[in-house]
Amino acid sequence: MSPEIGQLLLTLSMAAAFLQTLVGLGFIKIPLELQNKIIVNLVSIHTLGLIFAIVCLGYSFITDDFSVLYVALNSHTNLPVQYKVAAIWGAHEGSLLLWVFLLSFWGLLLAFSRKFDQKTMDLKIKSLGFIGLISLGFIVFIFYTSNPFERLFPIPDQGRSLNPLLQDPALVMHPPILYAGYVGLAVPFALALASLITTKHETLQYQWAGIARVWTIAPWLFLTGGIALGSWWAYYELGWGGWWFWDPVENASLMPWLTATALVHSLIVTEQRRLFNSMSILLAIISFSLSLLGTFLVRSGILISVHSFASDPTRGMFILMLLGFFTGGALILYSLKLKKDRRLRLKIFSRESLLLLNNVFLCTAAGLILIGTLYPMLVEIFDAGKLSVGPPYFNFVFLIPFLPMLFFMGWGVFSTWKNSELKDLISGTKWIFLICILLSIIVTFTVYNYSGLLTFVGVTLAGWTILTGSIPFIKNLKLDRQNALKLLPMSLAHIGLGLTVLGITVTSTYGITFDKSLQFGQSTQVGSYEFTLMGINDKNGPNYTAKVAEVEITSKDKRIALIYPEKRIYDRNSPAITEAGIESNLGRDLFVALGEDVGNQSWSLHLQYKPLLRLIWLGPFIMILGGLFRIYLSKPLVKEREY
Amino acid sequence: MLPRHRRLSGLILVLLGVGLASFFVLKSFQENLLYYFTPIQVQAGEAPIDREFRMGGLVVPGSFKREEGSLSVEFVLTDGGASIQVNYTGLLPDLFKEGQGIIARGKILENGVFSAREVLAKHDENYMPPKIQPLAESI
Numbered sequence: 140m141s142p143e144i145g146q147l148l149l150t151l152s153m154a155a156a157f158l159q160t161l162v163g164l165g166f167i168k169i170p171l172e173l174q175n176k177i178i179v180n181l182v183s184i185h186t187l188g189l190i191f192a193i194v195c196l197g198y199s200f201i202t203d204d205f206s207v208l209y210v211a212l213n214s215h216t217n218l219p220v221q222y223k224v225a226a227i228w229g230a231h232e233g234s235l236l237l238w239v240f241l242l243s244f245w246g247l248l249l250a251f252s253r254k255f256d257q258k259t260m261d262l263k264i265k266s267l268g269f270i271g272l273i274s275l276g277f278i279v280f281i282f283y284t285s286n287p288f289e290r291l292f293p294i295p296d297q298g299r300s301l302n303p304l305l306q307d308p309a310l311v312m313h314p315p316i317l318y319a320g321y322v323g324l325a326v327p328f329a330l331a332l333a334s335l336i337t338t339k340h341e342t343l344q345y346q347w348a349g350i351a352r353v354w355t356i357a358p359w360l361f362l363t364g365g366i367a368l369g370s371w372w373a374y375y376e377l378g379w380g381g382w383w384f385w386d387p388v389e390n391a392s393l394m395p396w397l398t399a400t401a402l403v404h405s406l407i408v409t410e411q412r413r414l415f416n417s418m419s420i421l422l423a424i425i426s427f428s429l430s431l432l433g434t435f436l437v438r439s440g441i442l443i444s445v446h447s448f449a450s451d452p453t454r455g456m457f458i459l460m461l462l463g464f465f466t467g468g469a470l471i472l473y474s475l476k477l478k479k480d481r482r483l484r485l486k487i488f489s490r491e492s493l494l495l496l497n498n499v500f501l502c503t504a505a506g507l508i509l510i511g512t513l514y515p516m517l518v519e520i521f522d523a524g525k526l527s528v529g530p531p532y533f534n535f536v537f538l539i540p541f542l543p544m545l546f547f548m549g550w551g552v553f554s555t556w557k558n559s560e561l562k563d564l565i566s567g568t569k570w571i572f573l574i575c576i577l578l579s580i581i582v583t584f585t586v587y588n589y590s591g592l593l594t595f596v597g598v599t600l601a602g603w604t605i606l607t608g609s610i611p612f613i614k615n616l617k618l619d620r621q622n623a624l625k626l627l628p629m630s631l632a633h634i635g636l637g638l639t640v641l642g643i644t645v646t647s648t649y650g651i652t653f654d655k656s657l658q659f660g661q662s663t664q665v666g667s668y669e670f671t672l673m674g675i676n677d678k679n680g681p682n683y684t685a686k687v688a689e690v691e692i693t694s695k696d697k698r699i700a701l702i703y704p705e706k707r708i709y710d711r712n713s714p715a716i717t718e719a720g721i722e723s724n725l726g727r728d729l730f731v732a733l734g735e736d737v738g739n740q741s742w743s744l745h746l747q748y749k750p751l752l753r754l755i756w757l758g759p760f761i762m763i764l765g766g767l768f769r770i771y772l773s774k775p776l777v778k779e780r781e782y
Numbered sequence: 783m784l785p786r787h788r789r790l791s792g793l794i795l796v797l798l799g800v801g802l803a804s805f806f807v808l809k810s811f812q813e814n815l816l817y818y819f820t821p822i823q824v825q826a827g828e829a830p831i832d833r834e835f836r837m838g839g840l841v842v843p844g845s846f847k848r849e850e851g852s853l854s855v856e857f858v859l860t861d862g863g864a865s866i867q868v869n870y871t872g873l874l875p876d877l878f879k880e881g882q883g884i885i886a887r888g889k890i891l892e893n894g895v896f897s898a899r900e901v902l903a904k905h906d907e908n909y910m911p912p913k914i915q916p917l918a919e920s921i
Contacts, residue, residue, distance in 0.1 A: 379873075487792075507807060525818035527836070532814035536807050654872045656853050706876075714877045714903075734873040739851030745873050 142288040145195030152188030163268020189240040208291040215300035225311040232287035265333035317365030323358025328427035335476040348409035367759035385533040391433030401498040493551040500544035549607030575602040597644030608633025631765025642754025825864040877903030
């Protein structure tokens with residue numbers, strides 16, 4: 140019964156989304172107050188329908204209803220119950236259901252937001268109309284190509300179970316968080332489009348920016364968290380201890396992050412200086428388009444192989460059509476309806492200019508990643524051979540816009556609106572810069588050892604980002620507490636980025652990674668640490684069996700830790716899964732992954748020493764704190780008149 | 783310096799920077815393109831000699847040999863038409879086994895042996911798409 144109810148609820152949501160579009164975009168003429176009431180109700184129905192549809196799917200999972208095709212493909216009676224729940228979004232159909240649910244939920248938050256007054260109500264309603272349209276497109280997509288409630292006959296006795304790689308706590312949380320980020324970028328997108336078609340108040344042209352800022356920061360937080368969580372998961376679960384691979388899936392999440400970061404900064408200028416409105420709108424469109432592109436890359440199967448995509452292109456083509464429709468439509472609207480920006484001669488070193496410059500750098504970085512990600516697919520589609528773009532390309536070209544960006548970030552913070560001059564910037568920051576260089580000399584020459592200009596520059600710029608980010612806050616703390624609190628989100632975000640840059644620089648320069656085979660009792664040196672293979676034991680888990688190695692790590696003859704890397708086998712047919720053994724603190728990570736029995740009483744091991752690795756994930760965490768605090772600051776103090 | 787001149791020299795500086803950056807980007811792009819060849823193509827001499835590339839195929843059952851107690855292995859990759867011997871030192875991916883489709887990255891040596899620097903089991907995507915297992919079983 141429950142799949143049928145789920146299907147019905149999905150239909151209900153589709154109808155609500157349809158009406159939401161009609162009412163929101165003003166196809167049905169009704170007075171504003173009534174329009175608002177109706178649309179809030181429609182958004183609620185739309186969202187509730189999707190929540191309960193997900194609950195229905197979850198019920199089928201928990202009751203092991205293998206008559207549902209999606210459950211049969213992704214569950215098993217012996218799957219632990221938390222992973223049965225996680226399996227709801229473990230594969231294509233369910234994850235799309237989650238996608239539209241999150242979209243409608245963002246809409247719900249927007250609908251009940253108290254930040255809108257009489258004047259901006261129209262903006263909200265139109266935005267909800269656009270969100271309804273996006274949701275409608277994707278629900279149709281679900282019905283047309285990827286219905287999770289489809290039945291299966293004859294009913295199998297047992298399911299195929301969830302991919303063992305996905306049976307992991309971090310991965311249970313990863314897709315919802317990342318999706319919430321992707322999908323949340325629909326809100327600034329919708330607000331930007333709504334600002335284009337709202338003609339009533341001239342000032343709305345800029346007011347949308349003030350509203351959209353928080354609505355960009357919120358999904359940006361989720362993107363940040365999702366990317367960091369994905370990287371962390373890849374590090375300890377995929378087995379080989381890398382934390383970033385420039386895999387198309389990772390790139391797909393990094394690109395909208397970069398442009399959304401640019402959008403947040405552009406919106407500041409639009410709100411405060413009434414400038415760059417066209418850029419803000421364009422960035423909102425680009426960010427959501429990149430989200431859709433990410434959805435396309437992950438969901439069309441094009442990444443597995445262009446040929447498997449070509450042999451069953453319905454899904455991919457449908458998402459591509461949605462992508463074309465929303466991006467193309469938005470750009471057409473943009474070109475037709477955009478009101479001319481205020482023209483103003485900008486001083487080169489004013490804050491406006493520096494923010495503009497850094498947004499150009501951020502977009503350049505996103506563009507260079509886009510080229511490297513899409514080029515191999517395009518080549519293959521046109522049958523011009525099969526190739527891929529290696530990680531060194533990304534590592535290198537990312538630096539070209541990113542290093543100058545880090546430098547100008549510092550000046551951006553110290554500059555003032557309208558009229559700061561180069562000499563003021565230099566005299567205001569020269570001591571900070573010298574301190575950074577000094578610190579970098581200490582770090583690269585004494586703590587570690589000097590190994591090239593790039594490392595030196597990286598550490599210097601990391602320190603520069605951290606110091607320039609935090610000094611304005613510290614200065615204001617004594618003088619003007621109120622102002623200091625306003626600066627805190629910026630400070631935290633910049634400090635977080637600086638820490639991440641520091642972690643990446645140090646870890647990639649000074650990290651040690653190699654494979655080695657060890658006999659029982661034999662040891663090997665990894666940096667200043669000695670790793671000894673003590674023995675291998677068998678272990679029985681709830682739905683797997685494992686070989687567990689015991690590895691002792693000593694430094695200067697003192698035992699630091701015993702770690703237990705595992706090789707798990709979930710069932711006879713599927714390959715083994717590597718669970719790494721990790722001993723970590725803020726200063727360094729020690730990592731062992733277990734290979735296999737190579738004969739002669741030896742086992743192969745993958746060994747790593749990674750200094751400051753944790754900073755790579757601590758940084759995003761601090762950025763998230765900054766963003767959360769910014770959202771907290773924007774909460775309305777008094778509840779305005781209920782509409 | 784006149785303001786006009788200053789603006790002009792600024793513009794030239796920016797153009798120079800952008801030009802230089804584009805040059806390095808293109809160069810890096812060119813250098814890091816990893817082509818993919820099948821054993822048939824490699825045997826026909828289509829693959830470059832001095833450049834890394836990727837080669838995919840099935841591990842021929844019975845061809846896998848390991849130097850006892852070490853990480854050096856050798857096996858033969860085939861695409862049905864041609865067979866190429868592959869040497870590799872290091873850990874093999876979890877999905878690696880005889881009969882399995884894999885991709886090796888490395889260079890072809892003068893004696894016709896492929897010296898691999900990295901071995902990826904096919905479908906060993908960083909995010910393994912869940913649909914892959916049923917797909918792999920059906921192939």
